[in-house]
Amino acid sequence: MIDYIRQNKTCLPAVAVITVLLVGLIWLLGIRTPGYTVYINGKNEFAIKHKADLAKAINGIERVKEKICSQDLELATQVECKKGLVSRAGLLSPDEAQKKLAAVLEFKVPGAAIMVNGKAVAYVESKASANSLLEKLKKEYGQPEAGEKVVDVSFAEKVSVKEEKIPAKRLMSADKAFDLICTGTSNPEKYIVKEGDNLWLIARRNDMYVADIVKANRLTTENLQLEQELILVKSKPYINVVTQVEGEKIEQIPFQTEVLVDKNFPRSIRVKTEGQNGEKHIVYKASKRNGLIEKTDIIEEKILKQAVNKVIVKGTQVTMVASRGGGGSGSLDWPTYGPITQYFKGSAHTGVDIGGKTGQAIRAADSGYVSFAGYQGGYGKFVIVNHGNGIVTRYAHCSSINVSTGQKVGKGETIAALGSTGRSSGPHLHFEVLVNGSFTNPLNSLR
Numbered sequence: 309m310i311d312y313i314r315q316n317k318t319c320l321p322a323v324a325v326i327t328v329l330l331v332g333l334i335w336l337l338g339i340r341t342p343g344y345t346v347y348i349n350g351k352n353e354f355a356i357k358h359k360a361d362l363a364k365a366i367n368g369i370e371r372v373k374e375k376i377c378s379q380d381l382e383l384a385t386q387v388e389c390k391k392g393l394v395s396r397a398g399l400l401s402p403d404e405a406q407k408k409l410a411a412v413l414e415f416k417v418p419g420a421a422i423m424v425n426g427k428a429v430a431y432v433e434s435k436a437s438a439n440s441l442l443e444k445l446k447k448e449y450g451q452p453e454a455g456e457k458v459v460d461v462s463f464a465e466k467v468s469v470k471e472e473k474i475p476a477k478r479l480m481s482a483d484k485a486f487d488l489i490c491t492g493t494s495n496p497e498k499y500i501v502k503e504g505d506n507l508w509l510i511a512r513r514n515d516m517y518v519a520d521i522v523k524a525n526r527l528t529t530e531n532l533q534l535e536q537e538l539i540l541v542k543s544k545p546y547i548n549v550v551t552q553v554e555g556e557k558i559e560q561i562p563f564q565t566e567v568l569v570d571k572n573f574p575r576s577i578r579v580k581t582e583g584q585n586g587e588k589h590i591v592y593k594a595s596k597r598n599g600l601i602e603k604t605d606i607i608e609e610k611i612l613k614q615a616v617n618k619v620i621v622k623g624t625q626v627t628m629v630a631s632r633g634g635g636g637s638g639s640l641d642w643p644t645y646g647p648i649t650q651y652f653k654g655s656a657h658t659g660v661d662i663g664g665k666t667g668q669a670i671r672a673a674d675s676g677y678v679s680f681a682g683y684q685g686g687y688g689k690f691v692i693v694n695h696g697n698g699i700v701t702r703y704a705h706c707s708s709i710n711v712s713t714g715q716k717v718g719k720g721e722t723i724a725a726l727g728s729t730g731r732s733s734g735p736h737l738h739f740e741v742l743v744n745g746s747f748t749n750p751l752n753s754l755r
Contacts, residue, residue, distance in 0.1 A: 343394035346405070348412050349386045355394035356405050362389055365406035366413065373415055377476060381415035384475055416473035422485065423468045429546045430485040431474045437482050438469040442547075444486065449549035449599045456555035456594075464548040464597070491524050492544035501536040511733045514540050520734075551596040561586035561615045564719050567622060574623035583618030586611065600735075601667040640673040640753040641719060643703060644726055644737050652749040659702070659740035660750045666707050666735045670724040672717045673701045673739075673754070681713050681723075687738070688730025691723050698745075704738035705729050 343357050356362055366387065374381050387409075400408065420438040421428040432438050442463075450461035480488070488494045499510060507521055521527070524539045532538075568580070591608040594601050620639075645668070650661035676695035684690040687704040691711065694700050707727025717723055728735045741750045 339396055340393040341396050341399065342392075343399060344389040344391055345394055347386075347388040347390070348409075350388075353412070354400050354405065354408055355398050356389070356400055356402070359389055359391075361402040361405060362387070365402060365409050368406055369410050369413055370415065373476065377417060377479075379417055381417055381476065382473055384414040384416040384473075385412065387413075415476045417476045417479060419472070419474040419479055421470045421472055421474065422489070423470050424465050424546050426466070428470070430488050431478045431480060432482055432485050433479060435469050435471050441482050441486055441489070442467065442469075445489065445547060446549055449596075450551045451599070452551075452553050453555070455557045456553045459552040459554055459593075461549065461551050464550050465546075467547055487524070489546045491520075491539075491541040492546055493541055496524065496539045496541040499538045499540050501532045501534055501538065503534060505532060507532065510538065510540075515733060545598065549598055551599075553594050553596065554592070555594065556589065556591045558612070559588050559590055561588055561611070561613075564615070564617045566617050566619045568619060569624055570621050571624055576621075576623045578621050579618065580621050581616065581619040584616040586615030587613040601665065604667060640701065640741065640750070641671070642754055643673050643701070643739055644668060644670050646736075649736060652747075652751065654747070658747040659704075659738050662737045662739060664726045664735060664737065666725075666727050668726045669722045670703055670706060670726055670737055671720050672723050673719070673741075674699070675719045676701075676717060678711045678713055678715045678717060678723070681709050681711050681715075683729070686731035688732060689724065689727065690730075693717060693723070698743055700742040702740040702742070704740070705732045705736060707735075 341357075343355050344359050344362065345355050346353050346362060366383065370381055370383070419431050419433055420435045422430045422432070422438050422441070432441065446461045446463075450458055452458050480494075484494070497514075499514070501510075507527075511521060520541060521538060524541045564583075570576070589610045589612055590606055592604055592606050594604045596602060618639075642662075644662055644664055646662045646664035648660055649663040650657060652658070652660055670691075672693055674693075674695045676693045676699075678691060679694045679700070680690065680692040682690065687702075689704075689706040689709050691703040691706065691709055692700060693703075703724055705726075705728055706724035707729065708725045709723070710725070711717060711723045726735055726737050732738075739750055741748050741753050
């Protein structure tokens with residue numbers, strides 16, 4: 309052999325090249341093999357030996373999903389395969405390939421998208437289901453109160469239904485779609501009711517509105533059960549229902565308080581005449597948003613029974629203090645009607661919170677002058693009334709203000725509307741009483 313090579317030196321380069329090629333081919337075939345590279349949405353995912361295995365795997369997955377949803381599916385994922393040499397180590401068996409595909413393939417189904425201002429927010433199985441959901445939304449928020457009739461119910465947003473093929477995994481039940489549209493989230497936080505809980509405390513701890521908790525959980529009562537599960541959401545509805553109503557009702561006319569001075573008994577104080585509220589019949593039009601009043605216009609008002617003033621007789625040396633009523637008239641009237649949802653706790657809570665509906669009247673607890681009317685940080689829209697004798701009352705979180713700084717107000721006069729501005733966890737009035745600059749418990753002053 310050596311003699312042959314010596315005699316054929318010119319063949320040496322060709323022999324070397326052939327030898328290298330043979331060694332390289334043996335090495336290449338050892339780690340790579342003919343097969344198909346599979347691309348999912350343009351990305352190299354894995355390799356298979358036979359192209360038929362890919363089609364078989366896709367068809368198997370599709371049949372399983374069609375059986376689950378009981379309707380024909382359409383592949384929504386782009387799947388391609390290219391023939392060539394593939395890595396033996398990365399080659400998947402038919403079963404492995406099907407498992408890999410099942411995790412990434414998406415299928416489309418016939419359905420309907422609920423569109424809000426041109427954007428799809430929820431997908432349901434059909435146009436009929438979507439329309440039924442929208443009618444349910446109008447019915448839930450369009451219910452009139454006693455003495456009212458509905459004039460019109462509409463959506464604040466541009467809402468439509470669009471039939472189209474949609475990804476199967478985005479299809480949701482009508483109930484889930486309804487909750488999503490009402491709350492603005494599909495994955496709300498949950499809370500388990502503990503001993504001593506009530507809706508107001510839960511709302512305050514979670515910086516929420518009581519109304520949001522009631523709506524999200526479809527509550528018909530505020531009575532909670534131990535271990536009851538509540539959905540906690542800060543409601544940001546995708547669709548808002550605007551309802552126009554006409555109505556009539558009987559409202560109370562708060563009585564005024566008069567103070568007479570008796571020089572003959574300088575240190576005495578007595579009630580000469582007890583006050584009695586009057587009544588009036590009003591006809592009104594109102595606009596509501598998701599069941600809450602946004603605006604009310606009084607169309608007609610008729611007095612049914614005049615209020616009878618309360619008359620207090622006091623001596624010349626009697627100074628009215630909060631413990632005996634607070635203010636020039638001798639007593640503080642309740643500024644609005646509703647349950648106490650948070651009590652006075654000194655510096656921890658400097659007033660009482662009175663629950664109510666947005667828009668209901670807030671009245672001056674006593675006569676005096678307005679020393680402040682405007683917006684003030686966490687208090688939101690805020691009114692301060694100075695009643696003289698060191699007595700000041702303060703009204704926070706108003707939705708609107710009816711008075712201005714420096715204005716004189718009478719006892720029972722409407723000065724603002726109840727709301728939830730500033731740092732507030734729901735519609736209520738935060739009512740404070742100060743005596744000579746110090747916070748006192750308003751319940752010691754209210755009659």
